[in-house]
Amino acid sequence: MTRNVLVTGGGTGIGYAIARHFAEQGEAVVVTGRRAGPLKEAADRIGARTVVCDHTDPEALTRLLAELPGSVDVLVNNAGGNTDFDTDTASDVTSDAASDAASDAAPDLASYAHDFRANLDANLVSAALTTKALEGRLAEGGAVVHIGSIAAARGGGSYGAAKAGLSTWNIDLARTLGARGITANVVAPGYIADTEFFRDRLTDERRTQLVTETAVDRPGSPEDVAGAVAFLASPAARHITGQVLHVNGGALPTR
Numbered sequence: 001m002t003r004n005v006l007v008t009g010g011g012t013g014i015g016y017a018i019a020r021h022f023a024e025q026g027e028a029v030v031v032t033g034r035r036a037g038p039l040k041e042a043a044d045r046i047g048a049r050t051v052v053c054d055h056t057d058p059e060a061l062t063r064l065l066a067e068l069p070g071s072v073d074v075l076v077n078n079a080g081g082n083t084d085f086d087t088d089t090a091s092d093v094t095s096d097a098a099s100d101a102a103s104d105a106a107p108d109l110a111s112y113a114h115d116f117r118a119n120l121d122a123n124l125v126s127a128a129l130t131t132k133a134l135e136g137r138l139a140e141g142g143a144v145v146h147i148g149s150i151a152a153a154r155g156g157g158s159y160g161a162a163k164a165g166l167s168t169w170n171i172d173l174a175r176t177l178g179a180r181g182i183t184a185n186v187v188a189p190g191y192i193a194d195t196e197f198f199r200d201r202l203t204d205e206r207r208t209q210l211v212t213e214t215a216v217d218r219p220g221s222p223e224d225v226a227g228a229v230a231f232l233a234s235p236a237a238r239h240i241t242g243q244v245l246h247v248n249g250g251a252l253p254t255r
């Protein structure tokens with residue numbers, strides 16, 4: 001039976017690979033994003049439907065509901081990214097954290113709060129709002145998968161904190177949805193190349209470092225993440241819930 005799948009942020013990178021994977025399996029896929037142009041171009045390539053939506057905006061989510069089928073089998077909360085990369089505060093890539101911390105100047109708390117909240121909104125509140133909006137429509141036996149990050153375990157400032165919050169919030173979600181046979185899990189990628197995530201901020205040196213940290217000596221691909229999401233949404237994974245599945249080429253071994 002054809003499943004209804006929603007992939008948030010499905011116009012580029014990891015979300016696009018996830019949407020393409022489901023579309024190739026014959027599922028009915030809806031992809032969302034804020035930029036109508038790139039979203040439509042991507043969706044046309046894979047035969048998905050598009051809805052322009054900012055997942056941090058409750059009103060936009062209410063409008064999204066009107067565009068979705070009455071029953072949704074798979075929700076992939078992929079929309080997000082490190083909002084610091086759109087500001088001057090991307091310390092994990094530019095490695096300026098130490099010199100920032102040494103300054104005697106009074107901290108600009110207003111901008112700090114603004115930037116911190118931007119990451120929480122983009123990566124945590126967006127997923128919580130989207131799931132809340134769709135909760136009543138999730139089909140029995142369905143699956144919710146959030147895209148977390150290796151940063152949740154390693155740092156990464158407010159971005160890492162937001163992704164860590166996603167995993168913690170997911171624990172209660174798994175219990176709530178479990179009563180209806182719906183699973184809820186996080187897929188936490190390490191460094192994934194060929195997406196818009198780093199904007200133009202990833203230096204060759206940092207890229208080499210990220211690859212060297214893996215056991216397989218290569219960056220992850222969006223398809224690597226799509227495979228993990230597809231598994232968690234498959235009949236084979238019905239007893240896996242409340243978990244974080246790491247996809248990082250061994251850069252962060254777990255036990």
Ligand SMILES: NC(=O)c1ccc[n+]([C@@H]2O[C@H](COP(=O)([O-])OP(=O)(O)OC[C@H]3O[C@@H](n4cnc5c(N)ncnc54)[C@H](OP(=O)(O)O)[C@@H]3O)[C@@H](O)[C@H]2O)c1
Nearest residue numbers: 009012013014033034035054055079080081192195196197
């Ligand atoms: N690439 C990596 O190394 C890596 C590693 C760990 C985790 N991740 C996570 O993987 C997910 C996908 O990132 P990516 O690497 O594929 O980067 P990407 O190419 O920048 O994809 C992010 C997508 O999300 C959409 N988006 C962002 N904020 C949104 C919002 N508020 N509402 C709706 N759509 C929104 C973007 O489209 P619009 O701008 O048009 O809205 C874009 O299509 C993110 O959650 C990211 O944090 C990535």
